[in-house]
Amino acid sequence: MSASSQTFSALLPGDVSDDSSKRALLAEIDASCRVPVLFFVISGLLWLLAGTALALVASIKLHSPGFLASWEFLTFGRVRPAHLNTVIYGFASQTGIGVTLWLMCRLCRVPFVAPGLATVAAIFWNIGLTVGVVGILIGDSTSIEWLELPRYSTPILFFSYVLVAVWAIITFRLRREQHLYVSQWYLLAAILWFPWLYATAQIMLLIEPVRGVVQAAVNWWFAHNVLGLWFTPIGLASIYYFIPKVIGRPIHSYYLSVLGFWSLALFYNWNGLHHLIGGPMPAWMITVSIVASVMMLIPVTTVAINHHMTMWGHFGKLKHSPTLRFVVVGALCYTATSLQGIANSLRSYSEVVHFTHHTIAHAHLGLYGFFAMVMFGSLYYIIPRITQREWPSLGLISLHFWACFLGLALYVVPLSLGGILQGLAMNDASVPFLKVVEGTLPWLKLRTFAGLLLGLGHVAFVGNLVWLLARVFGPYRKPVVAILMGAETAAVVGK
Amino acid sequence: MNVLAILMIGGVLAVPGVALVALRWASHRGELNLPERAALLPFDEEEPVGRATDQILNRQSAES
Amino acid sequence: MSVHSDNRGQSGLDSGEATDVRDLHAAILRERPDPIEGREPLNLWVVAFIAALLFWAGTYLTQYSGGFRSDEFAERQINPAPAPVAAGGGAEDxxxxxxxxxxxxxxxxxxxxxxxxxxxxxxxxxxxxxxxxxxxxxxxxxxxxxxxxxxxxxxxxxxxxxxxxxxxxxxxxxxxxxxxxxxxxxxxxxxxxxxxxxxxxxxxxxxxxxxxxxxxxxxxxxxxxxxxxxxxxxxxxxxxxxxxxxxxxxxxxxxxxxxxxx
CATH class of the missing domain: 1.10.760.10 (Cytochrome c-like domain)
Known part of the structure; x- marks a missing residue:
């Protein structure tokens, strides 16, 4: 292993190239992204490890309630929101921002502008989130799903979002490439949507709470849109960039991609209220959200056609590219989770699966299968380029992929089926409730096992990254510093 | 009507407004009508079309 | 073994003969039966699919919106059912x-x-x-x-x-x-x-x-x-x-x- 990886690193552009003029622009952009992107990515991955641990605790508690029961701060009611908020705001958002920053620089063809601004944003983000997660664990949760972070932490986070948005606008204004690629549409939209969503939800639910069922409406409008207008666009932007980039072939149809973006922008915002089917909401509000959910077939099918047709004839490359593996699995999960979500939004289907583990499986298929997998793939592409170091261990990459892939399959498939069985049993008045609960136990135990596999994959990934970073700061110290200095000078000139 | 309500309603009106302006801006600049050029934007002389990147796994078996 | 890892790398093929390599790839790409990438126009089936979806959306919205009333919670009810009135009862009764x-x-x-x-x-x-x-x-x-x-x-x-x-x-x-x-x-x-x-x-x-x-x-x-x-x-x-x-x-x-x- 070590012999082959050393041979491997000898082939690296960063190591063998002294003819920097030929690869000037991309290398300059990549190197200029190093500090802020790595800051976001590494803190995101540390939150991922924390979130995985919290998830395992929560998952074990569901089938073995006595587990760690003596600690108040690890009760299910605190661990579960702590898990949700660490993976959403810690891992997914920060890694997503890291990838966004790099993609924006690459597609605008400008070296990183104002790296200080982005780094300050990352620092504030982590401070705000640490305060918030500790707040949840000591019992200060707001009890509003997806917004459990206590009120004293959210302004810090919001400040950070605004800095990122400002950074994106500055970069966009300074772009050297005049035309926009579809990924840029998605990224710019996501970066402007999210502060709007977050501020609206904070004001209407925590600062000046609205009354009655309107709270539920605002809550689900926000929670669903975090997925659809924040994570989905970043994930799709990455897929639209990395699949063509890795296989060396432009996307199948640019028209379809434009249609996909604008139909997502038009329809997604209305979807959230399908979580309240059967609730005390005026019928038309639910109906409108169901219609909008079904209309999501337009962006979903256009994106699916585009990704699949681009890959057509190139599936052999999956064998060689870790980025392509993760991103293609992510793209397939996007199609799957979207279709599943559309089915879930229908009244007759929702009657069965609402309030069951099916919903949990669906959420993980979307956020993990789609978003996290795409982010992993993107990082496998980005990190060697911004650090000028190749991945030290190909074995760990394979371990990461297969552990996550199997873990995901073992998580989503059984829990989806188990959720449907659970829903059917709950709708059968002759089955006692305790029987229904007991019936879910095998699926819950399987989920803990799947969670362990996912955790193994995460540890492999982070281990590989630490090894890579050790090389950055290890024997190659001198060239790295030289590249970094050169890049910063160039970035100043770029302004 | 308090300030927050005005802010919220303003936000609800502003977001579709910005979207419409963006759509108009894009169509004026021909962004919606440049399929060949736009699809090639991820590529350049350094990483041209037709060349795969990131082919790092399983090389021994794939290439002699 | 030399060109695979990262093509920004200055491997032998890239440095001297970049044009030839690209021509070579372009020729390979042309051989494929696939349409030219990126320029694929909107498929007629896609347009028909969207039209069918829009038609369904309009139908569903009018059928199941409870007359768009803020006080109607049952989606199938377009107007609230009239209260049962005793036979023969007039308005003034x-x-x-x-x-x-x-x-x-x-x-x-x-x-x-x-x-x-x-x-x-x-x-x-x-x-x-x-x-x-x-x-x-x-x-x-x-x-x-x-x-x-x-x-x-x-x-x-x-x-x-x-x-x-x-x-x-x-x-x-x-x-x-x-x-x-x-x-x-x-x-x-x-x-x-x-x-x-x-x-x-x-x-x-x-x-x-x-x-x-x-x-x-x-x-x-x-x-x-x-x-x-x-x-x-x-x-x-x-x-x-x-x-x-x-x-x-x-x-x-x-x-x-x-x-x-x-």
């Missing part, structure tokens, strides 16, 4: 007017148990349709049930029901109780006399000392109609009490009622 208002009270306070069709739930909630209790000559007993609730077994139409009904003394006023009683006495084929708010008010006053729910045994001591007090009650009759209360000023009346309420 006091019975049909009371029935119309009583229907609203019934829908919110009574129908969860007694059901919208007035047939109740077997064994638990007795029916109101064709019930001998509802169709009694006067409202004496049913008004008491509504005011204080009912607990324990009750025989209705030959079947036994055993459950508890809660009291509506504090949540409904005389007018609402009178209207809902008129409604149940004149719906689902029932036909009985109008109940007036004054009658309910008198019964409310006469039973103000009762705090627990009625039982069938107690109710059977109450005459079906007329203003007589239940047997065994204090000598004070509701009629006498009403006369006494009429002499008080509104404020005094209020404070008396509040004291009694405690």
């Amino acid at each position: 006091p019975v049909s007017k009371a029935v119309k208002e009583g229907a609203i009270v019934f829908a919110t306070s009574c129908s969860p148990c007694h059901q919208a069709d007035g047939n109740g739930v077997s064994g638990q909630f007795p029916p109101l349709a064709a019930s001998e209790w509802v169709l009694a000559e006067g409202p004496n007993r049913i008004a008491r049930i509504v005011l204080n609730g009912l607990s324990g077994p009750i025989q209705v139409k030959g079947s036994e029901y055993n459950n508890a009904m809660n009291a509506f003394r504090d949540s409904l006023d005389d007018r609402q109780i009178a209207n809902v009683l008129t409604y149940i006495r004149n719906s689902w084929g029932n036909k009985a006399s109008l109940v007036t708010p004054a009658e309910v008010g008198a019964i409310r006053g006469g039973t103000s000392d009762r705090s627990q729910a009625w039982t069938v045994a107690d109710l059977e001591k109450v005459p079906v109609s007329g203003g007589a007090a239940p047997a065994g009650a204090p000598a004070l009759t509701p009629a006498a009490l009403k006369e006494a209360l009429k002499k008080l000023s509104p404020d005094e009346l209020k404070s008396v009622l509040q004291d009694v309420g405690k």
Whole structure:
């Protein structure tokens, strides 16, 4: 292993190239992204490890309630929101921002502008989130799903979002490439949507709470849109960039991609209220959200056609590219989770699966299968380029992929089926409730096992990254510093 | 009507407004009508079309 | 082995003969039957699919939006169902007017148990349709049930029901109780006399000392109609009490009622 990886690193552009003029622009952009992107990515991955641990605790508690029961701060009611908020705001958002920053620089063809601004944003983000997660664990949760972070932490986070948005606008204004690629549409939209969503939800639910069922409406409008207008666009932007980039072939149809973006922008915002089917909401509000959910077939099918047709004839490359593996699995999960979500939004289907583990499986298929997998793939592409170091261990990459892939399959498939069985049993008045609960136990135990596999994959990934970073700061110290200095000078000139 | 309500309603009106302006801006600049050029934007002389990147796994078996 | 890892790398092929390599790849790409990438126009099937979706969306929206009313929660209902009106009732008829208002009270306070069709739930909630209790000559007993609730077994139409009904003394006023009683006495084929708010008010006053729910045994001591007090009650009759209360000023009346309420 070590012999082959050393041979491997000898082939690296960063190591063998002294003819920097030929690869000037991309290398300059990549190197200029190093500090802020790595800051976001590494803190995101540390939150991922924390979130995985919290998830395992929560998952074990569901089938073995006595587990760690003596600690108040690890009760299910605190661990579960702590898990949700660490993976959403810690891992997914920060890694997503890291990838966004790099993609924006690459597609605008400008070296990183104002790296200080982005780094300050990352620092504030982590401070705000640490305060918030500790707040949840000591019992200060707001009890509003997806917004459990206590009120004293959210302004810090919001400040950070605004800095990122400002950074994106500055970069966009300074772009050297005049035309926009579809990924840029998605990224710019996501970066402007999210502060709007977050501020609206904070004001209407925590600062000046609205009354009655309107709270539920605002809550689900926000929670669903975090997925659809924040994570989905970043994930799709990455897929639209990395699949063509890795296989060396432009996307199948640019028209379809434009249609996909604008139909997502038009329809997604209305979807959230399908979580309240059967609730005390005026019928038309639910109906409108169901219609909008079904209309999501337009962006979903256009994106699916585009990704699949681009890959057509190139599936052999999956064998060689870790980025392509993760991103293609992510793209397939996007199609799957979207279709599943559309089915879930229908009244007759929702009657069965609402309030069951099916919903949990669906959420993980979307956020993990789609978003996290795409982010992993993107990082496998980005990190060697911004650090000028190749991945030290190909074995760990394979371990990461297969552990996550199997873990995901073992998580989503059984829990989806188990959720449907659970829903059917709950709708059968002759089955006692305790029987229904007991019936879910095998699926819950399987989920803990799947969670362990996912955790193994995460540890492999982070281990590989630490090894890579050790090389950055290890024997190659001198060239790295030289590249970094050169890049910063160039970035100043770029302004 | 308090300030927050005005802010919220303003936000609800502003977001579709910005979207419409963006759509108009894009169509004026021909962004919606440049399929060949736009699809090639991820590529350049350094990483041209037709060349795969990131082919790092399983090389021994794939290439002699 | 040399060109694979990262093509920004200055491997042998790239440095000298970049044009040739690209030409070579372009030629390979042209050989494929695939259309030229990125320029694929919108497929007609995609357009047809979107059109079909839009058509479905319009249909579903009009069918299941409850008439876009803010107070309509059942998606299948485009207009609220008209309240059942006693046959032959005109607009000016006091019975049909009371029935119309009583229907609203019934829908919110009574129908969860007694059901919208007035047939109740077997064994638990007795029916109101064709019930001998509802169709009694006067409202004496049913008004008491509504005011204080009912607990324990009750025989209705030959079947036994055993459950508890809660009291509506504090949540409904005389007018609402009178209207809902008129409604149940004149719906689902029932036909009985109008109940007036004054009658309910008198019964409310006469039973103000009762705090627990009625039982069938107690109710059977109450005459079906007329203003007589239940047997065994204090000598004070509701009629006498009403006369006494009429002499008080509104404020005094209020404070008396509040004291009694405690």
